[in-house]
Amino acid sequence: MKRVALIGQPNCGKSALFNAIAGYKANSSHFPGTTVEILTSEVIYKDETFELVDLPGSYSLSPFDKAEEVNTLFILKENFDLIINVIDASILNRSLELTIEILDIGKPTIVVLNMMDEAKKKGIKIDIEKLSSILGVPVIPTIALYGEGVDNLLNNVIKILKNPRNAKPITLNSTIEAIVNKLSSYFKEREEKRFIAFKGIEWPELKNHIKIPREFFVEIERINEEIEKIYGKDIKEFIFSERHHLSMKIAEEVVKISHTIEKTMEEKIDKILYHPFWGYIIFLLSFILVLLLIFKIGGFLEEIFVYPFDILSAKFQTIKAAKIIKPFINGTLEGTMGAIGVIIPFMVPVIFFISLFEETGFLARSAFLFDSFMHKIGLHGKSIPPLIMGFGCNVPAISATRIIESERDRIITALLIPFIPCSARTIIISALVSKFLGVWWALFIYLISIVIAIIISLIASKLIKYPAPGLIMEIPGFKIPSMKNVLIKTWLQLKPFLFYAVPILILGSIFIEYFKLYGAESIINGILRPITYVLNLPSQTGFTLIFGFLRKELALLMLGQSLGVKITEITSVLTPLQILSFTIFTTLYVPCLATLLILKKEFNGKIATISLILNVTVALLVTTLIIQILKITGI
Amino acid sequence: MTLINAKPNKTYIIIGFNGGPNLIQRLYSMGLYPGARIQIVSVAPLRGPLMVKNIDNGIQIALGRGIVSKIIVTEA
Numbered sequence: 045m046k047r048v049a050l051i052g053q054p055n056c057g058k059s060a061l062f063n064a065i066a067g068y069k070a071n072s073s074h075f076p077g078t079t080v081e082i083l084t085s086e087v088i089y090k091d092e093t094f095e096l097v098d099l100p101g102s103y104s105l106s107p108f109d110k111a112e113e114v115n116t117l118f119i120l121k122e123n124f125d126l127i128i129n130v131i132d133a134s135i136l137n138r139s140l141e142l143t144i145e146i147l148d149i150g151k152p153t154i155v156v157l158n159m160m161d162e163a164k165k166k167g168i169k170i171d172i173e174k175l176s177s178i179l180g181v182p183v184i185p186t187i188a189l190y191g192e193g194v195d196n197l198l199n200n201v202i203k204i205l206k207n208p209r210n211a212k213p214i215t216l217n218s219t220i221e222a223i224v225n226k227l228s229s230y231f232k233e234r235e236e237k238r239f240i241a242f243k244g245i246e247w248p249e250l251k252n253h254i255k256i257p258r259e260f261f262v263e264i265e266r267i268n269e270e271i272e273k274i275y276g277k278d279i280k281e282f283i284f285s286e287r288h289h290l291s292m293k294i295a296e297e298v299v300k301i302s303h304t305i306e307k308t309m310e311e312k313i314d315k316i317l318y319h320p321f322w323g324y325i326i327f328l329l330s331f332i333l334v335l336l337l338i339f340k341i342g343g344f345l346e347e348i349f350v351y352p353f354d355i356l357s358a359k360f361q362t363i364k365a366a367k368i369i370k371p372f373i374n375g376t377l378e379g380t381m382g383a384i385g386v387i388i389p390f391m392v393p394v395i396f397f398i399s400l401f402e403e404t405g406f407l408a409r410s411a412f413l414f415d416s417f418m419h420k421i422g423l424h425g426k427s428i429p430p431l432i433m434g435f436g437c438n439v440p441a442i443s444a445t446r447i448i449e450s451e452r453d454r455i456i457t458a459l460l461i462p463f464i465p466c467s468a469r470t471i472i473i474s475a476l477v478s479k480f481l482g483v484w485w486a487l488f489i490y491l492i493s494i495v496i497a498i499i500i501s502l503i504a505s506k507l508i509k510y511p512a513p514g515l516i517m518e519i520p521g522f523k524i525p526s527m528k529n530v531l532i533k534t535w536l537q538l539k540p541f542l543f544y545a546v547p548i549l550i551l552g553s554i555f556i557e558y559f560k561l562y563g564a565e566s567i568i569n570g571i572l573r574p575i576t577y578v579l580n581l582p583s584q585t586g587f588t589l590i591f592g593f594l595r596k597e598l599a600l601l602m603l604g605q606s607l608g609v610k611i612t613e614i615t616s617v618l619t620p621l622q623i624l625s626f627t628i629f630t631t632l633y634v635p636c637l638a639t640l641l642i643l644k645k646e647f648n649g650k651i652a653t654i655s656l657i658l659n660v661t662v663a664l665l666v667t668t669l670i671i672q673i674l675k676i677t678g679i
Numbered sequence: 680m681t682l683i684n685a686k687p688n689k690t691y692i693i694i695g696f697n698g699g700p701n702l703i704q705r706l707y708s709m710g711l712y713p714g715a716r717i718q719i720v721s722v723a724p725l726r727g728p729l730m731v732k733n734i735d736n737g738i739q740i741a742l743g744r745g746i747v748s749k750i751i752v753t754e755a
Contacts, residue, residue: 103705417725518741
């Protein structure tokens with residue numbers, strides 16, 4: 045199958061374009077570098093099929109962080125037939141620097157001028173035909189968010205896939221051309237030799253990924269000395285500043301600005317959002333408000349959803365069935381009820397609000413607001429967005445740490461993320477603590493997890509001393525969120541839960557019924573008794589902790605089942621203190637299986653093991669400490 | 680002067696950088712280059728980062744103080 049790669053700078057609307065073409069299978073995001081996993085989709089258009097690859101947003105093909113490396117390595121190592129370079133039309137001069145790099149590759153290329161509406165708002169008019177003739181490739185205007193221009197683009201894609209024409213590089217000044225011609229002779233056997241020669245100069249780590257002869261670097265060193273002597277500039281700077289001037293020149297030739305930018309409503313809101321005082325107040329208030337809303341909405345929905353299951357379950361109690369079948373029926377019913385009646389009501393609001401935070405650009409803003417605080421605990425602002433994403437789900441949050449340039453900061457942040465209560469744990473907190481003990485106790489658990497993360501970060505930064513690098517991060521302007529995008533995002537995250545997690549939850553429930561029948565449960569409970577004992581919990585809860593490792597919310601379902609009551613009537617068997625103990629412990633005790641797997645994939649087995657040991661230890665210590673304090677003080 | 684001594688909400692023009700080529704390339708590619716007209720639109724408290732805006736195209740970039748002190752500017 046033919047392969048088409050989407051490449052563009054962060055926030056150019058590349059994911060929106062991917063969604064418009066691929067039918068909403070990717071996660072469109074507002075925060076620079078969120079699309080860290082490469083998404084692909086098979087596209088069928090007018091009887092033609094091709095694979096579309098959505099590469100992470102990247103300012104340049106000389107990578108600065110892990111996320112950007114993905115692009116350069118994809119270009120060098122993967123096969124593809126066409127590049128679609130997506131450009132934010134409202135900032136043409138900056139975007140063209142990447143385009144010039146892309147044209148160096150010499151593959152068939154299409155340039156997409158996206159966000160034409162934004163450009164129009166800013167009074168920017170672009171001579172598309174002229175741009176196309178300068179770049180030597182087709183230029184297609186689009187507004188991806190509304191699907192405008194997508195048909196035209198796809199027609200061009202099909203046309204070029206049938207009749208490929210390689211792009212021609214744009215020549216820089218004669219000195220650079222002479223250098224790159226000489227250096228590309230080291231890579232004669234490769235089609236993209238010009239691109240490799242440039243990257244070899246601009247990104248020395250390239251040698252870790254492809255074979256480069258030693259003489260190549262000797263040559264660069266010699267040329268560098270010469271350039272420094274004549275121009276007083278490092279060769280790298282000599283090249284990228286030339287590329288910059290060229291793109292400024294091209295932009296100047298094709299852009300007409302009819303009126304100056306007016307202050308929009310969104311800009312005024314933005315001014316308040318990053319205000320050195322109000323910014324924090326708004327941030328903290330909305331955070332607490334969102335949590336309270338989640339508890340309230342979830343609780344309300346739960347009552348509606350659980351009701352029909354109550355009637356059903358009462359009906360089933362009267363059915364007489366063989367001893368071997370009964371656990372199956374009970375388990376299926378309990379599992380389905382738990383998944384649909386308890387988990388979905390709480391899960392939907394959590395994902396919805398996190399998506400809303402992302403869409404408005406609030407998430408990126410938090411990096412700016414909390415940078416100085418993060419420096420105090422040994423990290424910097426870029427760790428904040430992944431940590432906040434962790435409240436939704438720890439797994440993509442750990443992938444999102446790729447935007448952090450320093451490996452040390454990346455590892456520390458990834459170790460902190462499993463302490464952040466994700467939506468699955470929010471379900472447990474909402475359904476148990478918020479419901480039976482009150483919302484303030486629920487907020488208290490969030491506070492505990494944040495304090496733990498701070499303490500661990502402080503300790504880690506003392507252990508591994510390293511000056512935290514300075515913050516450089518683009519903060520996209522505040523946007524009134526598109527409800528369509530927020531809802532699509534919510535659905536995209538809910539979908540895998542429905543198809544993957546619900547069956548696990550039901551299977552788990554059936555298992556536990558059979559385990560009970562054959563007494564296997566009590567053996568595990570016996571082994572885990574030391575833990576449940578220090579946590580002040582009944583021994584039957586030991587078994588549920590095993591399930592919580594698979595999926596955190598499973599611990600909640602199993603809790604009711606092992607104790608033989610419905611979740612909504614848990615207070616008849618557990619004291620408030622026990623409910624608190626169970627919730628705090630399950631919130632902290634182990635990263636779930638999926639989180640451990642992503643830690644292993646993003647880093648290595650050692651980091652995953654450290655994370656596991658760290659969480660179990662901290663969970664045991666903290667829970668016992670809190671329970672003992674509460675016991676003594678008698679609250 | 681360097682940007683660290685600049686006043687908020689006043690327009691300055693970038694004339695150069697004091698950093699290494701990697702940092703300069705990053706700033707260029709994000710939209711901060713010699714000749715760009717910029718403003719400091721917000722300063723985070725407790726010696727936090729500065730929000731720098733390229734007023735020609737509206738790009739906003741949060742920069743730590745170390746980096747801000749490497750950007751040489753002149754009043755517009």
